Each structure stands twice: as C-alpha cells, then as structure tokens.
Amino acid sequence: MRQITIDPITRLEGHGKIEIFLNDEGDVANAYFVVPELRGFERFCVGRPAEEMPRITERICGVCPEAHHMASTKALDALFHVEPSPVVKKLRELFYSAFYVADHTTHFYALGAPDFVVGPDAPPAERNILGVVHKVGLEVGRQVIEARIRNHHVIELMGGRGVHPVAGLPGGWSKPLTEMERQEIEEIARENVAFGQFSLKLFEEIVLGNPEYVDMILSDAYTQRTYYMGTVDENNHVNFYDGMIRVVDPDGNEFVKYHPKDYLQHIAEHVEPWTYLKFPYLKAVGWKGFVDGKDSGVYCATPLSRLNAADGMATHWARLIELLYAAERMLELARDPEITDPNVRVEVTNTPDEGVGCVEAPRGTLTHHYWTDENGILTRVNLIVGTTNNYAPIAMSVKRAAESFIKKGTVITNGLLNRIEMAFRLYDPCLGCATHSLPGQMPLEAVIYDADGRVVERLTQYI
Amino acid sequence: MRTLVIGLGNPILRDDGVGVRVAETVRGLLPPDVPVDVRETALGGLTLMEFMVGYDRVILVDALQRESGVPGTLHRWTLDDLRSVSPTQHAASPHDATLLTALEVGRRMGLRLPEEVIIYAIDVEDVLDFGEELTPAVAAVIPKAADAILAELCGIREAEKRGTSGGKARM
Numbered sequence: 037m038r039q040i041t042i043d044p045i046t047r048l049e050g051h052g053k054i055e056i057f058l059n060d061e062g063d064v065a066n067a068y069f070v071v072p073e074l075r076g077f078e079r080f081c082v083g084r085p086a087e088e089m090p091r092i093t094e095r096i097c098g099v100c101p102e103a104h105h106m107a108s109t110k111a112l113d114a115l116f117h118v119e120p121s122p123v124v125k126k127l128r129e130l131f132y133s134a135f136y137v138a139d140h141t142t143h144f145y146a147l148g149a150p151d152f153v154v155g156p157d158a159p160p161a162e163r164n165i166l167g168v169v170h171k172v173g174l175e176v177g178r179q180v181i182e183a184r185i186r187n188h189h190v191i192e193l194m195g196g197r198g199v200h201p202v203a204g205l206p207g208g209w210s211k212p213l214t215e216m217e218r219q220e221i222e223e224i225a226r227e228n229v230a231f232g233q234f235s236l237k238l239f240e241e242i243v244l245g246n247p248e249y250v251d252m253i254l255s256d257a258y259t260q261r262t263y264y265m266g267t268v269d270e271n272n273h274v275n276f277y278d279g280m281i282r283v284v285d286p287d288g289n290e291f292v293k294y295h296p297k298d299y300l301q302h303i304a305e306h307v308e309p310w311t312y313l314k315f316p317y318l319k320a321v322g323w324k325g326f327v328d329g330k331d332s333g334v335y336c337a338t339p340l341s342r343l344n345a346a347d348g349m350a351t352h353w354a355r356l357i358e359l360l361y362a363a364e365r366m367l368e369l370a371r372d373p374e375i376t377d378p379n380v381r382v383e384v385t386n387t388p389d390e391g392v393g394c395v396e397a398p399r400g401t402l403t404h405h406y407w408t409d410e411n412g413i414l415t416r417v418n419l420i421v422g423t424t425n426n427y428a429p430i431a432m433s434v435k436r437a438a439e440s441f442i443k444k445g446t447v448i449t450n451g452l453l454n455r456i457e458m459a460f461r462l463y464d465p466c467l468g469c470a471t472h473s474l475p476g477q478m479p480l481e482a483v484i485y486d487a488d489g490r491v492v493e494r495l496t497q498y499i
Numbered sequence: 500m501r502t503l504v505i506g507l508g509n510p511i512l513r514d515d516g517v518g519v520r521v522a523e524t525v526r527g528l529l530p531p532d533v534p535v536d537v538r539e540t541a542l543g544g545l546t547l548m549e550f551m552v553g554y555d556r557v558i559l560v561d562a563l564q565r566e567s568g569v570p571g572t573l574h575r576w577t578l579d580d581l582r583s584v585s586p587t588q589h590a591a592s593p594h595d596a597t598l599l600t601a602l603e604v605g606r607r608m609g610l611r612l613p614e615e616v617i618i619y620a621i622d623v624e625d626v627l628d629f630g631e632e633l634t635p636a637v638a639a640v641i642p643k644a645a646d647a648i649l650a651e652l653c654g655i656r657e658a659e660k661r662g663t664s665g666g667k668a669r670m
Contacts, residue, residue: 080511080629095511095541142545164600165545169607178608185549199542 056434056456062444067435068310069427081417086115086388086408090204093404093419101200102135102191103397103422104404106277109204111404114297115391116384116412118207123377127209129277130221130369131194131201132395136276136362137228138187139398140339140355144235145180148355151458152243156252172238183231186224193217208381218376225367232360239356260429260436261286261328263318263335266345267396268293274346274361276396282345283318286330292320296394299403303420304333306428315428316420326432334432337400337425338463355398388412397422399463426463433459503554503613504648505547506539507561513630514570514623514637518560521619524645525652533653548601548612556615558648562637568622571636573644576618578602617651619644 059065081092090108094101106128113120120128146165150158154167162170169177188198195201196211203210213221243249263286267279281302282293294302305314306323317323317333324332335341339354369375393404400422407416423430437459506522509515519539526537540550551557563574582599605612621644624634632638 075627076629092511095509101541146545165604166600166607169604174607177604181545181549181605181608181610184545188546188549199540199546 056438056442058442062442064435064438064442067431067438069431069434077419078417081414084414086112086406086412086414087206089404089406089414089417091200091202094200100135100139100397100399100422102132102195103395103402105195105201105204106132107393107395107397107402107404109206109393110278110395111391111393111406112204112206113391114393115388115406115408116206117386117388118382118384120207120209121377121379121382123212123374124207124209124380124382125278126369126372126375127194127213127380128204130213130366130375131191131203132277133362133366133369134187134190134194134221134224136398137232137359137366138184138191140359140362141180141183141187141231141235143398144355144359152249156455156458172242176238179231179234183228186227190221190224193221205381206384210380212378212380213376215376218370222367222370225363225370228363229360229367232356232363235356235359239353243353260336260433262332262429263291263321264341264344265335265337265401265425266342267296267394267401268346272347274342274358274396276358276362278395281394281401283335284345286328288344291318296403297392299392299394299405299420313424313427315431316425317428326428326435328429328432334428335425336429337422339398341400342396399423400425423463430463433463500555501553502535502556502558502652503551504535504537504558504652505550505560506537507541507543507547507559508539509541510539511629511631513625513628514633515562515626516631517562517621517623517633517637517641518619520633520638520641521560521621521644521648524641525648528645528649530653535652543598543601545601545604547598548605548610551602551613551616552605552610554613556617557613558617558619558651560619560621560644560648562623562626563620564623564626570622570624570634571640572622573640573647574618574620574622575647576620578616578618581618619648 055068056064057066057068077096081089084092089112090105093104093108096104109128145168149168150163150165153171154163158167165177165180191201192198194203194211194213194217196203263283265281265283267275268282269275269279272282280293281296281299283291283302285291292302302319303316304319304323305316307314315323316335318335319333321331321333324334326334328334339358343354343357387410388408389410390407391405395402401420402422403418403420405418406414408414434456437456441455504522504525506519508518510519522537522539529535529537536554538550540547547559578599602612602616621637621640623637633641
C-alpha cells in the first residue's frame with residue numbers, strides 16, 4: 037500500500053491534509069480528508085449568559101463571522117420565545133445580503149477563479165488572485181476590491197462593528213436605519229446588481245465558453261449525485277436568512293421539508309475513527325458509507341444544493357447566481373418603505389429554555405442550538421456548521437478525483453494534485469475555523485509511502 | 500505619518516489571541532500625543548490589506564506556529580523576511596490570498612498602501628483549544644512585545660522610561 041499526503045491544502049481555512057492510499061497496483065485504495073480538531077468549544081460556552089453567543093460564536097470562524105452572528109441571534113429569538121418585528125427581519129436580511137455579496141465575490145475571484153480563469157494546469161505561482169487579475173485585467177480586479185469594500189461598509193454600518201458585528205439581540209436589532217443610510221445602501225445595492233450581472237457574463241465567456249472546462253465540470257470526477265439541502269420560503273424559493281429546510285433527492289424530487297428546529301429528527305451523524313469531525317446524513321435514508329445515489333443518506337449543502345433544493349448547474353456558477361440574487365434582494369429590501377422603522381427592539385419577558393437558530397451560510401446550512409437554565413445561563417450547545425454538512429461529499433469527491441487522475445503507471449504531477457484539490461475547493465470548505473497563526477513553513481507537500489510505510493517519493497509544491 | 504497597529508488572531512483560541520493582547524497593551528500605554536490607530540482582527544488576506552489603505556506605516560502582531568518554534572520567542576520581521584520564511588503564496592489566509600499577494604493586488608489596483616509593514620510574530624504553543632487564557636510562556640512575552648512596539652512608535656528612550664518589562668525584544 038502506498039500513501040500520498042497533500043499537506044497542508046492551499047487556500048483553505050484551517051490546516052487540513054489529504055491522504056491518499058494506493059494499493060500495490062498503484063490504484064487508489066482510499067482517500068481521506070483529515071482536519072485538525074479545535075477542542076473545548078462547548079466547555080468554553082457553558083456557564084455564560086446566552087445573549088453573549090452572537091459575539092462569541094462569530095469568533096469561531098475567520099471567514100463567515102456574520103453567518104454565525106445571525107444563526108446565533110435567531111437561536112436567541114427561539115430561546116427567549118420572542119418574535120422579531122417585520123422591520124427587524126428585514127434589517128437582518130438586508131445586512132445578511134450585503135455579507136453574501138462580499139463573501140461570494142471573494143470566494144469566486146480569489147478561490148474558484150484561479151482554477152478556471154487561470155487554469156488548473158497553470159504553474160502554482162500564477163494560480164491565485166494575482167493570476168486572475170493578470171488574465172482578466174486590472175479593471176475587473178478593481179471592481180472586485182470595490183465590491184468587497186462597499187459591502188463591508190454596509191456590514192459595519194448596520195452591524196455596529198466591521199467583521200464581528202454586535203447588533204443582534206433576542207427578538208431585535210440594536211440599530212435602526214436612517215433615511216440617509218438607506219439611500220446609501222440602495223445605491224450600493226444597485227452597484228452590486230450590476231457587478232453580479234457582470235460576473236455571470238465573465239463566467240459565461242471564460243468558463244462556459246471553454247469546451248475543455250465544460251468537459252471537466254461534467255466529467256465523472258467532478259460529478260456527485262446526492263441528496264441536496266437548502267432553505268426555502270413559502271413558495272419554495274431560495275432564502276438565505278429564514279425559511280424551511282427542504283431536501284430533494286438526486287432526481288430533484290422533494291424528499292422532506294422540515295422546520296430547522298426539528299433538525300435532530302432528520303439528521304444524524306456518522307463517526308469514523310480517522311477524523312474527529314462527524315459526517316451528517318439523512319436519518320430516514322441511513323448511512324451506507326461514502327457512496328452517492330438515492331440509497332445513501334449523504335447530502336450536500338452548497339450553493340448548487342440550494343438552487344437544486346429550490347424550484348439545477350456547477351457549484352461555482354451557482355455561487356455567482358446567488359451573488360446576483362443577494363444583490364437583487366438587497367436592493368428590494370433597501371427600497372422597502374418599512375426598512376427605516378425605528379422600532380427595532382422588543383421586550384424580552386419569557387423564561388428561556390431551549391432554542392434553535394438556522395441560516396444558510398455561504399458554505400451550507402448553519403444550525404445553532406442552545407439550552408439554558410431559567411436565568412439564561414448556557415447549559416449545553418450544539419452547532420452544525422456549514423462545511424460539516426458537506427464532509428462526506430467532500431471525502432467522496434476527493435476519492436473520485438484521485439481515482440480518475442491516479443491510475444496504474446500515471447506519473448503524479450503537481451497539476452494532478454491540484455485537480456484533486458479542485459474537487460474539494462468547490463465546496464469552499466472552512467474546517468479549522470479561525471486558526472490564523474502566521475505559518476512559518478507551509479508548503480504543499482505530497483508524500484508517497486510504499487507498502488511497508490517507507491517514504492519512496494516526496495513531491496513539494498513550493499509556490 | 501499615519502500609523503496603524505493591528506493585533507491579529509482569535510482571542511478565544513488560547514495563544515492565537517496573543518497578537519490581540521499585545522495590541523490592547525500597546526493601546527493602553529500609548530501617550531495621547533502619539534497619533535497611532537490600534538485595531539484587532541481575525542482576518543487575513545484581502546481584508547487585512549483593505550484595513551491598511553491610507554496608512555504610511557503598519558505594525559502587525561500575530562501568533563507564529565512552526566515545528567521548531569520555542570513558545571514565547573518574539574520576532575521582528577519585514578515583508579521581505581515574511582517572504583523568505585513563508586515560501587507559499589497561499590499561506591497567511593488560505594481562504595482568500597496571502598498578505599503578500601493581497602498587498603500586490605492592492606498596489607496594482609492603485610490603492611494607497613503603506614510603504615512600511617513591520618511584523619511582530621510570537622511563537623505559540625496552543626491554538627487548538629478554546630479558551631481566553633494564554634499558555635504561560637506566551638503570556639509572559641506580552642510586555643516585551645508591547646515595549647518593542649512602543650519603542651518603534653514613540654522612540655526608544657520613551658519606551659525605556661515607560662519600561663513595562665525592562666527588557667529588550669530579542670530579534
């Protein structure tokens with residue numbers, strides 16, 4: 037048995053590692069995607085007042101603090117049994133839409149585009165956002181940075197603090213919107229809509245216009261037929277902020293629709309000995325291993341899944357469609373006559389006990405579940421973060437890509453290793469949540485072991 | 500000259516928060532007549548670059564994790580040093596771009612970015628456990644790191660007079 041290790045994975049949050057085991061014939065026997073464990077989160081939270089959670093949980097992810105802030109705020113609504121007023125819901129969704137535009141912009145141009153715009157076989161040193169800017173031109177680069185800056189401004193304006201917002205309260209939002217702020221946000225939303233349309237056009241020209249990329253996207257190596265999960269409104273339309281969880285089968289038929297608070301009735305978690313992270317699956321279908329299809333409980337929760345679960349498409353493409361949706365929703369909300377209503381607080385009088393809050397994070401359905409005593413002091417905490425939903429599909433995609441690109445006698449080059457990485461990068465996985473230490477040495481490394489565990493070859497991707 | 504000090508890291512992930520703690524200490528000791536902005540963030544890459552727009556000088560403080568590191572060791576680096584210790588362009592914020600790449604993108608866009616970026620990095624021990632307590636060796640280096648930064652900001656004599664640790668940073 038030979039073993040290939042890709043460690044650490046470039047351009048991903050957290051310090052994950054891929055291990056590929058080859059059999060004596062040189063074919064892929066197994067592929068594992070291992071992530072480091074962040075320990076003791078529940079212990080950290082228990083004993084603290086629940087209302088601190090929107091400001092604590094946003095610290096566990098360095099990429100989508102706003103999503104945790106929002107899921108947590110909604111969990112507090114449920115915990116304290118308070119119904120937010122219509123304006124509060126609209127303010128939160130407006131804020132959340134600005135976050136989506138900023139996040140999807142960054143993901144597509146900095147993480148996804150290097151693979152497709154620059155090309156999967158380009159030298160590693162060019163496969164980054166600089167390479168993208170070089171290929172598509174400075175003007176596009178400027179638009180990307182401007183889109184990020186103007187939406188981060190909205191997040192700070194509405195959330196009370198940039199990056200780590202503070203505005204979420206049980207049943208409320210600490211800051212109403214003034215007419216002047218509303219006008220500014222409306223203008224920003226208009227620019228976002230134009231930027232979303234422009235990005236879709238760019239994708240159409242560069243990716244869909246290139247038969248080689250289209251063949252690659254549609255190839256078996258990058259195709260997965262699983263159940264798909266997403267949040268929908270009463271018309272089964274995509275919604276990021278609120279709604280029912282809808283799961284469709286691999287053929288697109290509705291399998292189940294449930295309220296987020298009932299997630300434990302529908303989702304169970306499978307445990308493997310080689311990783312601390314659990315693999316969620318649909319209870320009613322059951323865990324059948326790392327396989328796709330209708331008989332396997334594995335599901336995806338990605339931008340593509342959300343579009344499939346609503347009333348199909350490649351995941352990077354779906355991300356751009358969501359970008360445009362978020363921009364249009366932002367514009368709609370910014371023009372809502374109620375949005376400047378100053379009544380953004382409600383009195384909290386009920387005794388807290390238990391509450392679930394759920395939003396669509398950019399990387400998948402995000403669930404926060406809190407239990408407290410009658411004083412609102414946390415006794416238990418459970419989170420299912422966006423990427424966790426996709427852990428089984430990620431492991432399957434990695435194995436499938438490895439099988440397609442590593443065959444008897446195939447010389448393993450860095451280009452091939454990158455294609456394997458591409459298989460999971462499209463999930464935009466975010467596993468090590470918030471470890472941001474400066475790395476001293478962080479090369480991409482592949483180690484191949486022979487049947488006796490001896491290192492026979494070491495490939496490095498210093499970039 | 501407009502100067503910004505940024506403490507990088509996650510304050511609830513034990514030693515990962517050391518950069519934030521150092522920045523807080525610097526903020527508390529800064530004389531009112533030294534016009535320096537101090538902020539904290541857990542984000543790297545493009546966001547970090549965007550925070551730097553409009554400043555002439557930026558001092559970053561961050562946790563450093565490497566196999567050979569002795570916890571609590573303080574390093575002072577320039578961007579060139581960072582280039583040599585971190586051979587991968589995707590390192591610092593793997594989710595979008597590294598600081599070096601992000602700065603390059605910003606410059607090409609014509610953004611006004613600092614001429615001088617200084618990085619104070621501290622070797623750490625534990626960044627995988629949730630908690631607000633730093634490990635002892637890492638906590639012990641905070642006054643020394645703050646002194647070194649204050650020395651850059653207000654001149655060495657000032658910092659010695661202020662003397663929070665009495666020692667000088669090993670670099």
